[in-house]
Amino acid sequence: MPNFWDDRFAEPGYKYGTTPNAFLREQAARLSDASQVLVPGDGEGRNGVWLAGQGHQVTAVDCSEVGLAKARALAAERGNAVAARLHTRLADLADWAPAPESFDALVLVFCHLPSALRRVAHPRLAEGLKPGGWLILEAFHPTQLGRSSGGPKDVDMLYTLVDLRADFAGRLEEVVALEGEVLLDEGPGHQGAGKVTRYVGRRLGCQGPGLSQTMRPAPV
Numbered sequence: 001m002p003n004f005w006d007d008r009f010a011e012p013g014y015k016y017g018t019t020p021n022a023f024l025r026e027q028a029a030r031l032s033d034a035s036q037v038l039v040p041g042d043g044e045g046r047n048g049v050w051l052a053g054q055g056h057q058v059t060a061v062d063c064s065e066v067g068l069a070k071a072r073a074l075a076a077e078r079g080n081a082v083a084a085r086l087h088t089r090l091a092d093l094a095d096w097a098p099a100p101e102s103f104d105a106l107v108l109v110f111c112h113l114p115s116a117l118r119r120v121a122h123p124r125l126a127e128g129l130k131p132g133g134w135l136i137l138e139a140f141h142p143t144q145l146g147r148s149s150g151g152p153k154d155v156d157m158l159y160t161l162v163d164l165r166a167d168f169a170g171r172l173e174e175v176v177a178l179e180g181e182v183l184l185d186e187g188p189g190h191q192g193a194g195k196v197t198r199y200v201g202r203r204l205g206c207q208g209p210g211l212s213q214t215m216r217p218a219p220v
């Protein structure tokens, strides 16, 4: 069966570059050393490989074998230790779920799913977090539609904070939440000013002080 992402990733180069997403880079300081990190929709691996380079054990799940092969090649370029920490899994998020409470962190960067699937997959992925585990997410906002700086051309695949709050209600405590414009410089696929939704949540069940610190720097 033709795979849209296999075709896209079969083109030369890395569609979204080989350096990590800026929001992930900023937020990853929250993770403990040698965390178990799940990265669904990791594509050609820029984020998973970077996390493996930071010493984390990374499981990258994607429905594109071409993307995952490029992720493994990128990890190998960065050395045997990095390659050994990147574990790839070919799967469709429609029928794959992590074991409950098995990961310290979940990273969803531009992993755009149709809303019917998103509403099922997001809570299921969050269930894979251990108590106190982190979700770091960035996705395009519906107001990105019509811009050429990247993202799906279907509003049903774009995310608002309202969507995310509903998806993760009862599972995550919101720590960072923002909808606004950022300047993207991520390979040929994401270039220029883009309207995004950013979210960091922490799996409920952990002990400790309250964490909420919602930020809204710019209206979309």
Ligand SMILES: C[S@@+](CC[C@H](N)C(=O)[O-])C[C@H]1O[C@@H](n2cnc3c(N)ncnc32)[C@H](O)[C@@H]1O
Binding pocket: 005, 016, 021, 040, 041, 042, 043, 044, 045, 046, 047, 061, 062, 063, 064, 067, 091, 092, 093, 094, 109, 110, 111, 112, 113
């Ligand atoms: C826009 S790309 C982003 C890739 C990567 N996260 C990045 O930021 O560089 C979206 C990725 O999600 C993956 N994806 C989309 N739908 C999926 C699904 N149902 N199951 C697994 N992976 C999926 C695609 O194969 C692709 O690699």
